[in-house]
Amino acid sequence: MNKCIDSQIQEMLPDLAHGTLDESSRMRVEAHLASCESCREDMVVIQTVKNAAVFAPSIDVQRVVRQIPPYRAIVPGVQTPARSRVTQWLVAAGFIVAVIGGGSLLMSKRDKATATNQQVAGVAADGGRQFDSAAPGLRATEVAPSLAFAGSIDDLSDSSLVQLMTDMSQFDALPAREPEPVFAMDGGEGQ
């Protein structure tokens, strides 16, 4: 038996078995079958498999339907209107102003803090004598030059070291705010 080479007819055989061919196609396929043993064998196989539809359990339709949830339409999400170009520019400008303003504020605060530190250092340097009149920017080293030195203490000469220790012993780091009461030595008796 020769194998059929008309693949178009072969592919239509299941449609013939299901009765889904139009009239002209059905007549064409049937005419071919009359003269083609290979396709007749194919048709027998198709009919056999189709008729021997495998056993399948019957489905409880009502049970299936009970499991189906009620229909819930998909509601499209509310779309927010697109921002206009002007609004986008305003937002961008606001952001830039906020960044620059914040940066400036931070810079000015840092300058103030530096000045305050310098004032405190000045007050400490003059032993509290200039507590009330410390000039801005006054350095402790200008008031007590011997207290300032660069490098290691090993670099100091013996005389410098002695001078430093003397200054330190005389340095009053915590000046009393309350002035000591002044008593007239003569008691005012002469007045």
Place this chain on the structure above:
Amino acid sequence: MTPSPDRKAEATDLELIDRWKGGDSRAATQLVGRHSPALARFAVSAGEREGVDELVQDTFVRAFTSLDSFRGESSLRTWLFTIERRLMLDRRRAEKRSRATVPVQETDSVSEYGALDGLIAEEAQERVRRSLDALSPTQREVFTLRVQQGLSYKEIAEVVGSTEGAARVHYHNAIQRVKEFLKNE
């Protein structure tokens, strides 16, 4: 080619879907009653040995909860086959994981199909079953969808996630193997 019975029913399927969306639960009953036998047959043909009713039920639940994504470009039955096939693949993956120590090969689903031994009584059915056993899972899916369900190659390609050309090749190879098997029996 004239429209298949499924295609004739396609408009009615769409009408029933609209009625169900409108709150008519009887429309769902009609749809399930119309398509559940074919889904059950396809499941068994594809090698599902147990839980076919649960599989069909899951298919309908999945389909009805996502009916808004059904655009009617294919028939409802084709769409249902596609959903059912995905569920079957998920099941098989889960089974493979549960028996991870046993290497799973393509022929495994053939042995699953063998569980139908006690269900098929007649000799002709037994012969057909054995001939289908000789096919690869994809060949068997394509062949049964074409011969038993009467789907077109385009619909089959949609269901199995392949091309029409590949479906044709699988069909031709399958019918040759089945023919040889039945001849040599």
